[in-house]
Amino acid sequence: AQTVTQSQPEMSVQEAETVTLSCTYDTSESDYYLFWYKQPPSRQMILVIRQEAYKQQNATENRFSVNFQKAAKSFSLKISDSQLGDAAMYFCAYRSPRGANSKLTFGKGITLSVRP
Amino acid sequence: GAVVSQHPSWVICKSGTSVKIECRSLDFQATTMFWYRQFPKQSLMLMATSNEGSKATYEQGVEKDKFLINHASLTLSTLTVTSAHPEDSSFYICSAMRTRYEQYFGPGTRLTVT
Numbered sequence: 001a002q003t004v005t006q007s008q009p010e011m012s013v014q015e016a017e018t019v020t021l022s023c024t025y026d027t028s029e030s031d032y033y034l035f036w037y038k039q040p041p042s043r044q045m046i047l048v049i050r051q052e053a054y055k056q057q058n059a060t061e062n063r064f065s066v067n068f069q070k071a072a073k074s075f076s077l078k079i080s081d082s083q084l085g086d087a088a089m090y091f092c093a094y095r096s097p098r099g100a101n102s103k104l105t106f107g108k109g110i111t112l113s114v115r116p
Numbered sequence: 117g118a119v120v121s122q123h124p125s126w127v128i129c130k131s132g133t134s135v136k137i138e139c140r141s142l143d144f145q146a147t148t149m150f151w152y153r154q155f156p157k158q159s160l161m162l163m164a165t166s167n168e169g170s171k172a173t174y175e176q177g178v179e180k181d182k183f184l185i186n187h188a189s190l191t192l193s194t195l196t197v198t199s200a201h202p203e204d205s206s207f208y209i210c211s212a213m214r215t216r217y218e219q220y221f222g223p224g225t226r227l228t229v230t
Contacts, residue, residue: 095219
Protein backbone atom coordinates (compact mmCIF):
# COMPACT_ATOMS: atom_id res chain seq x y z
CA ALA A 1 0.00 0.00 0.00
CA GLN A 2 1.11 3.50 -0.72
CA THR A 3 2.06 5.80 2.13
CA VAL A 4 2.62 9.55 2.27
CA THR A 5 4.83 11.07 4.94
CA GLN A 6 4.91 14.67 6.05
CA SER A 7 7.37 14.64 8.90
CA GLN A 8 7.16 18.29 9.92
CA PRO A 9 3.93 19.04 11.84
CA GLU A 10 4.46 22.80 11.84
CA MET A 11 6.46 25.44 10.05
CA SER A 12 6.66 29.19 10.19
CA VAL A 13 7.76 31.71 7.57
CA GLN A 14 8.20 35.44 7.49
CA GLU A 15 5.94 37.31 5.11
CA ALA A 16 7.55 37.77 1.67
CA GLU A 17 10.06 35.00 2.35
CA THR A 18 10.24 31.55 0.79
CA VAL A 19 9.35 28.30 2.52
CA THR A 20 9.58 24.67 1.47
CA LEU A 21 7.24 21.98 2.77
CA SER A 22 8.52 18.44 2.51
CA CYS A 23 6.70 15.28 1.51
CA THR A 24 7.90 11.78 0.81
CA TYR A 25 5.92 8.80 -0.38
CA ASP A 26 6.34 5.13 -0.84
CA THR A 27 5.06 3.23 -3.86
CA SER A 28 6.00 0.42 -6.17
CA GLU A 29 4.20 1.99 -9.12
CA SER A 30 5.98 3.86 -11.85
CA ASP A 31 3.13 6.14 -12.83
CA TYR A 32 0.96 8.04 -10.39
CA TYR A 33 -0.34 11.47 -9.46
CA LEU A 34 0.84 13.73 -6.65
CA PHE A 35 -1.00 16.69 -5.18
CA TRP A 36 -0.66 19.45 -2.64
CA TYR A 37 -3.89 20.66 -1.04
CA LYS A 38 -4.32 23.69 1.18
CA GLN A 39 -6.87 23.83 4.00
CA PRO A 40 -7.24 27.34 5.44
CA PRO A 41 -9.13 28.06 8.68
CA SER A 42 -12.40 27.88 6.70
CA ARG A 43 -11.55 24.18 6.24
CA GLN A 44 -12.32 24.26 2.52
CA MET A 45 -9.81 22.01 0.77
CA ILE A 46 -8.17 23.81 -2.14
CA LEU A 47 -5.96 22.21 -4.77
CA VAL A 48 -2.64 24.06 -4.85
CA ILE A 49 -0.66 22.12 -7.41
CA ARG A 50 -0.47 18.68 -9.01
CA GLN A 51 2.13 16.58 -10.75
CA GLU A 52 1.99 13.54 -12.98
CA ALA A 53 4.87 11.20 -12.25
CA TYR A 54 5.73 10.58 -15.89
CA LYS A 55 6.37 14.30 -16.40
CA GLN A 56 9.92 15.19 -15.48
CA GLN A 57 9.28 18.90 -15.46
CA ASN A 58 8.34 20.29 -12.07
CA ALA A 59 4.86 21.80 -11.89
CA THR A 60 4.49 25.51 -11.18
CA GLU A 61 1.44 27.59 -10.31
CA ASN A 62 2.28 31.26 -9.77
CA ARG A 63 4.10 31.47 -6.40
CA PHE A 64 3.84 27.73 -5.84
CA SER A 65 6.23 25.21 -7.31
CA VAL A 66 7.25 21.67 -6.59
CA ASN A 67 10.54 19.84 -6.48
CA PHE A 68 9.65 16.37 -7.71
CA GLN A 69 12.43 13.84 -7.21
CA LYS A 70 11.01 10.55 -8.51
CA ALA A 71 13.97 8.36 -7.60
CA ALA A 72 14.01 9.71 -4.08
CA LYS A 73 10.20 9.61 -3.91
CA SER A 74 10.13 13.18 -2.74
CA PHE A 75 7.58 15.86 -3.60
CA SER A 76 8.25 19.14 -1.81
CA LEU A 77 6.25 22.34 -2.18
CA LYS A 78 7.95 25.71 -2.39
CA ILE A 79 5.98 28.84 -1.62
CA SER A 80 7.67 32.02 -2.78
CA ASP A 81 6.89 35.52 -1.56
CA SER A 82 4.78 34.14 1.28
CA GLN A 83 1.59 36.00 2.06
CA LEU A 84 -0.58 36.09 5.16
CA GLY A 85 -3.26 34.25 3.22
CA ASP A 86 -0.91 31.30 2.78
CA ALA A 87 -1.34 30.43 6.46
CA ALA A 88 -3.11 27.09 6.42
CA MET A 89 -2.73 23.38 6.82
CA TYR A 90 -1.11 21.77 3.77
CA PHE A 91 -1.62 18.17 2.76
CA CYS A 92 0.44 16.14 0.35
CA ALA A 93 -1.50 13.41 -1.44
CA TYR A 94 -0.89 10.46 -3.77
CA ARG A 95 -3.18 8.76 -6.23
CA SER A 96 -2.58 5.60 -8.18
CA PRO A 97 -3.65 5.64 -11.84
CA ARG A 98 -4.96 2.11 -11.48
CA GLY A 99 -8.38 1.04 -10.31
CA ALA A 100 -11.72 2.54 -11.12
CA ASN A 101 -12.12 4.07 -7.67
CA SER A 102 -8.56 4.96 -6.94
CA LYS A 103 -8.51 7.01 -3.77
CA LEU A 104 -6.27 9.77 -2.55
CA THR A 105 -3.76 8.85 0.14
CA PHE A 106 -3.06 11.87 2.33
CA GLY A 107 -0.14 12.73 4.53
CA LYS A 108 -0.75 13.93 8.07
CA GLY A 109 -0.45 17.54 7.01
CA ILE A 110 1.67 20.46 8.06
CA THR A 111 0.46 23.67 9.65
CA LEU A 112 2.08 26.71 8.10
CA SER A 113 2.01 30.02 9.91
CA VAL A 114 3.06 33.29 8.28
CA ARG A 115 4.60 36.01 10.43
CA PRO A 116 3.80 39.60 9.42
CA GLY B 117 -11.82 24.85 -10.75
CA ALA B 118 -15.03 22.91 -10.43
CA VAL B 119 -17.49 23.49 -7.60
CA VAL B 120 -18.76 20.99 -5.08
CA SER B 121 -21.46 22.07 -2.67
CA GLN B 122 -22.34 20.50 0.63
CA HIS B 123 -25.42 21.04 2.73
CA PRO B 124 -25.89 21.77 5.53
CA SER B 125 -22.69 23.49 6.58
CA TRP B 126 -23.50 23.03 10.26
CA VAL B 127 -26.05 20.81 11.94
CA ILE B 128 -26.91 20.11 15.55
CA CYS B 129 -28.99 17.07 16.34
CA LYS B 130 -30.09 15.17 19.41
CA SER B 131 -28.61 11.83 20.31
CA GLY B 132 -30.54 8.99 18.70
CA THR B 133 -31.77 10.95 15.71
CA SER B 134 -30.55 10.75 12.11
CA VAL B 135 -29.08 13.46 9.98
CA LYS B 136 -28.54 13.63 6.22
CA ILE B 137 -25.73 15.52 4.50
CA GLU B 138 -25.94 16.28 0.79
CA CYS B 139 -23.03 16.63 -1.60
CA ARG B 140 -23.48 17.99 -5.11
CA SER B 141 -21.12 18.52 -7.99
CA LEU B 142 -22.47 21.70 -9.53
CA ASP B 143 -20.79 21.93 -12.90
CA PHE B 144 -19.61 18.44 -13.73
CA GLN B 145 -20.75 14.86 -13.48
CA ALA B 146 -19.01 12.70 -10.94
CA THR B 147 -19.28 8.94 -11.17
CA THR B 148 -17.20 8.70 -8.02
CA MET B 149 -17.56 10.67 -4.81
CA PHE B 150 -15.76 10.27 -1.53
CA TRP B 151 -16.76 10.93 2.06
CA TYR B 152 -14.19 11.91 4.68
CA ARG B 153 -14.18 12.60 8.36
CA GLN B 154 -11.75 15.03 9.90
CA PHE B 155 -10.85 15.78 13.49
CA PRO B 156 -9.24 19.12 14.41
CA LYS B 157 -5.63 19.48 13.29
CA GLN B 158 -5.67 16.04 11.73
CA SER B 159 -5.68 14.66 8.23
CA LEU B 160 -8.73 13.56 6.29
CA MET B 161 -9.87 10.04 7.04
CA LEU B 162 -11.62 8.33 4.15
CA MET B 163 -14.90 6.79 5.22
CA ALA B 164 -16.26 5.46 1.95
CA THR B 165 -16.17 5.67 -1.81
CA SER B 166 -19.49 6.28 -3.49
CA ASN B 167 -20.30 5.26 -7.04
CA GLU B 168 -23.35 6.33 -8.94
CA GLY B 169 -25.88 3.55 -9.15
CA SER B 170 -24.05 1.07 -6.96
CA LYS B 171 -23.34 0.35 -3.34
CA ALA B 172 -20.70 2.38 -1.58
CA THR B 173 -17.38 0.85 -0.62
CA TYR B 174 -16.61 1.44 3.03
CA GLU B 175 -13.19 1.64 4.59
CA GLN B 176 -12.24 -0.83 7.25
CA GLY B 177 -13.68 0.11 10.62
CA VAL B 178 -16.46 2.29 9.26
CA GLU B 179 -19.92 1.06 10.24
CA LYS B 180 -21.93 0.86 7.05
CA ASP B 181 -25.21 0.63 8.94
CA LYS B 182 -24.47 3.83 10.82
CA PHE B 183 -23.14 5.83 7.90
CA LEU B 184 -25.49 5.25 4.98
CA ILE B 185 -24.26 6.51 1.66
CA ASN B 186 -26.38 6.88 -1.45
CA HIS B 187 -25.12 8.09 -4.80
CA ALA B 188 -28.45 8.70 -6.50
CA SER B 189 -27.24 10.56 -9.56
CA LEU B 190 -24.08 11.73 -11.27
CA THR B 191 -24.23 14.97 -9.32
CA LEU B 192 -25.58 13.96 -5.91
CA SER B 193 -24.34 11.80 -3.07
CA THR B 194 -25.77 11.73 0.43
CA LEU B 195 -24.41 10.63 3.78
CA THR B 196 -26.92 9.77 6.48
CA VAL B 197 -25.67 9.37 10.01
CA THR B 198 -28.20 7.11 11.69
CA SER B 199 -28.91 7.01 15.41
CA ALA B 200 -26.28 9.64 15.99
CA HIS B 201 -24.31 9.73 19.22
CA PRO B 202 -22.01 12.40 20.62
CA GLU B 203 -18.96 10.47 19.42
CA ASP B 204 -20.21 10.98 15.85
CA SER B 205 -19.68 14.70 16.27
CA SER B 206 -17.07 15.68 13.71
CA PHE B 207 -16.37 17.53 10.49
CA TYR B 208 -17.51 15.64 7.42
CA ILE B 209 -16.18 16.47 3.95
CA CYS B 210 -17.36 15.17 0.61
CA SER B 211 -15.36 15.16 -2.56
CA ALA B 212 -16.11 14.52 -6.21
CA MET B 213 -13.71 13.11 -8.75
CA ARG B 214 -13.97 14.50 -12.25
CA THR B 215 -10.89 12.68 -13.51
CA ARG B 216 -8.05 10.91 -11.70
CA TYR B 217 -6.19 14.17 -11.97
CA GLU B 218 -9.02 16.29 -10.63
CA GLN B 219 -10.75 15.84 -7.31
CA TYR B 220 -12.72 18.69 -5.80
CA PHE B 221 -13.89 19.08 -2.25
CA GLY B 222 -17.04 20.41 -0.66
CA PRO B 223 -16.81 23.02 2.11
CA GLY B 224 -17.59 20.46 4.81
CA THR B 225 -20.33 19.91 7.36
CA ARG B 226 -19.83 20.35 11.07
CA LEU B 227 -22.00 17.83 12.93
CA THR B 228 -22.66 18.30 16.63
CA VAL B 229 -24.65 15.62 18.45
CA THR B 230 -26.03 16.64 21.82
